[in-house]
Amino acid sequence: MGFELDNRKKRILQAVIKDYITTAEPVGSRTIARKYGLGVSPATIRNEMADLEEMGFLEQPHTSAGRIPSERGYRYYVDCLMQKEELSFDEEDLIQREYRSKIDDVGQVIHVTGQLLSQLTSYTAVVQKPKIGFSSFKNIQLLEMDKQRAMLVAVMDNGIVQHRMIEVPGSITGNDLAAISAVLNAKLSGFTMESIKNTLIKEIYIELAHYRRTIDLVLDVLRYSLASDNDDKIYLGGLFNILNQPEFQNVEKLKTLMGLLEQEDLLSNLMVADPSNSGVTVRIGGEISYQGMQDCSMVMAIYGVKGQPIGSLGVLGPTRMDYSKVISVVEYMTRKLSFALENLFKGLVDKEVKF
Amino acid sequence: MGFELDNRKKRILQAVIKDYITTAEPVGSRTIARKYGLGVSPATIRNEMADLEEMGFLEQPHTSAGRIPSERGYRYYVDCLMQKEELSFDEEDLIQREYRSKIDDVGQVIHVTGQLLSQLTSYTAVVQKPKIGFSSFKNIQLLEMDKQRAMLVAVMDNGIVQHRMIEVPGSITGNDLAAISAVLNAKLSGFTMESIKNTLIKEIYIELAHYRRTIDLVLDVLRYSLASDNDDKIYLGGLFNILNQPEFQNVEKLKTLMGLLEQEDLLSNLMVADPSNSGVTVRIGGEISYQGMQDCSMVMAIYGVKGQPIGSLGVLGPTRMDYSKVISVVEYMTRKLSFALENLFKGLVDKEVKF
DNA sequence: GTTAGCACTCCCATATATTGAGTGCTAACA
DNA sequence: TGTTAGCACTCAATATATGGGAGTGCTAAC
16 A cells, blocks of 8 residues: 555645645645646646546545545545654643643643643544543542531542542441441552452451441442443543634534534544554544544544553544644644653552553 | 503513514514414504614614514513513423432532533523532541652532642651641631631641641642632533524634633623522623623522522523523522532531621 | 647626515504 | 504515636647
8 A cells, every 4th residue: 555656646646635634625736736846737737636536536526626635535645645743842842831730630631631632733632531440449538428428539549539429327427437448448459440359349348247238339339330430531622623614614514513522422432442553543534433423534542551541532623634733743642641641650569450 | 660661562572572582583563463462453563663662672683674672672571571481390300300319419410400401491501610618628638649649638518529639748658648637637627718717727737747848738739729629610511502593503603602601710700690689690682791792691690508609500592592481490490509509518517607 | 748728617706686574654544 | 543554665585697717628739
C-alpha cells in the first residue's frame, strides 16, 4: 500500500485534501495549479483528477464542480501521504502551564486534558475517565452521618475518591463504624475492585460477624455501585466547537449529532480503540458505524499507566478534519495524560500488573 | 395594575399570547376569532389589537403580519392574566420515581433535579450547586497516599464530600496524619466553612504545634480551595432542547447563546434571584441584561434548607416560553429539591441558623 | 505525454412575478 | 356609539426566469 499511485498523483491528491481541509470547498484544477506549484497545467491535473476519481480517491459533488476527497482518499492520506506536524512551542508551553497546577486529582487531570484537546484542535474532545477497576484501594472509611446513615468513602491509589451514603442499622455506633473501617482497610487495601477474592471476603465476615448486614451492603457498594458510577463516564470538551464547522451549519444535522453525543454508553462503545494499534487510531466517516456520524471522523488513543491501559481519549470532528494536526495533538496529549496519571501513582510500591 | 385593560382586551391579549406560545407564528385577527370564541368579528378584534399595540402590549413584525406579544405583553400576562397549570399525575409520578432512588448524595440530587426540569419543560435547566459555605463539617480525614502526599477528605453534614491531594513533609507518618485528623475533627466538626473562628484555629495550632506547616496547608485548603471548588458551580440540563426552539434555528444565534452558557460565572450572576420575592422570579427578555440573551427568558427560584437559602435553580428558554407550565414546574421542583436536601440533614441536631 | 482551446454543465446569486395572509380604513348598520 | 362587512393595500414568502462563473471533459495541436 502506498505504491498504487505514481508520484504526481500522490502530490495532487495531497494538494486536493489539504486545500479542502482548509477551505471546505470543492477544489478545482486551476486552484491546484496556482497554489501548489506542480509545474503542470490545469488540463494535466484534470486528467489526473479524473483518474483519481475513477480509483475512488476523489469525488465530485456535481458535474461542474471541483473534487472533494472520498473516505478512501482520506484513508490513503492518513496512511501514506500525511506527515506529522509537530506542536509549536507556544502550544507545548500552554499545555505545560495548564497541567502544572492541576495534577493532584484525577478529575482535574481529565478535565484539563479535555479542555486542551478541544482548544488545540478546535474540534470536540472525548475523554474516557480512567476505569476504576484497575486502581486499588488505598483507604476505606465508614463515617457516621446520623443515626441511620453512614458515608462510605473509598480513596483509590490513583487519587480517585468515591463516596456513597448508605443506610445502617440504628444500633451501630460511631465506634462500630471505625472498627469496620479498620478491618476493611486491613483486608482490602492494595487490592483492586476486581481482584477482591472470596477468601478475603470470608475473612472479613469472620472478623466482623456482628455486622453482617452492614458488611454485605458495604461490599456490594464497593464492588458494583462505585465502579459503575465511575467507569464509562465520559468527559466532553469543546462541544460548541462543532458550531464553527461549516458542515454543521444545518440545525437538523446538529440535532442528530448532539443527540448521539448525549448518550454516554454509545460514546463508550465508540471509544473502544484498537488495542493492537499501539499508537493513534483513526476512524474516518463510515468507519464509525453510527447513523448520523457518517460526516464525522474520530482520532483516538489509549492512555494508561505502567503499560496498562485504563481508558482512551480522542477528538471528534468532521470528516474534513485536519488529521495531521489532530493526530499530533492526540498523540502528545495521550503521553501527557499517561504521565500525569503515572505521577499520581508515584511513590507507590510496585503492584501486581496484569494485562 | 391589572386594571388598565378592559375585560375584552385582556381576553384578546391572552389569546394572542397563548397562540403565539404554541405556534411561534404572528397571530392574526381571524385566528383569534376562530380559535378563541369571543363572540365578536375579526374587524373588532383588529381594532382592539391596534389599541393593544399602541399601549405597548403587542408588536407587529411588519405591516401586513399578525401580532406578537411585546416584552411588556409577556410581563402583563405573567403578572395578571396567566393561571397556573397544575402538574399532571404522570408528571408527579415521574418526579417521584426519579427522586426515589437518588437522594443519598447532593450531586445526584442536583443532577436529577436538572434532568427533570429540562425534561418537563423542554427548555434548558440551570441548577446552582448548594453553596458549601452553609454546610458544616461532619468529618475530616487526612489519609496517607505516599511519602510526600496525603488525601484530605472533608465530609459535610449535607452529604457533600470534597477531597484534595496535598503535599506533606516526608517526615510525617500515617500516625501523624491520624492524630491531625482527630484534632481537626474535634475542633471543626459542627462548624461551617465560614464560621471557623480564629480562636479555634489557635487552639488547633497549640495542640498540633509540631505540624504547623501541614496545618497551614490543610486549613487553607479547607477554607478557600474546597469551597471555591464547589460554590458557583452550575449544572446545565437539557442544553440540546434549545435546538428544538424555532428561534434558535439560526446557527449564529446558537453560537452566541452557547458561548454565554459556557461561562459559569456569568450564569452565576444570572441566577441571583430576587430574594424578597419568596416564590418564583421571572426575567423576561431584556430584563436579562446580557447581550445575546435578549430573546430568552428565565424562570427561577431559590431553594434552601430550614428557611436558609443555599442556591437557586431555573429554566432558560425563549421569550416565547410557556410561562404557565414552566412556573409551575419550577415551583414544584424547588419544593422537591429543598425537601430532598432537607432529608440529607435529617437526624442532625439543630444548628445555628443565620440569615 | 502535455496543453491550449472550447463547448457544455450546473450551481448560485440576482431579478422578477405571484400568491396570500393580514391589515387599516370607510361606510353602513343596530 | 360600538360593531361589522367590504375593499384596497402592504409586504413577506414562495415560485419562476435569467445571467454569470467556476469547472469540467473532450479534441486537436504541439
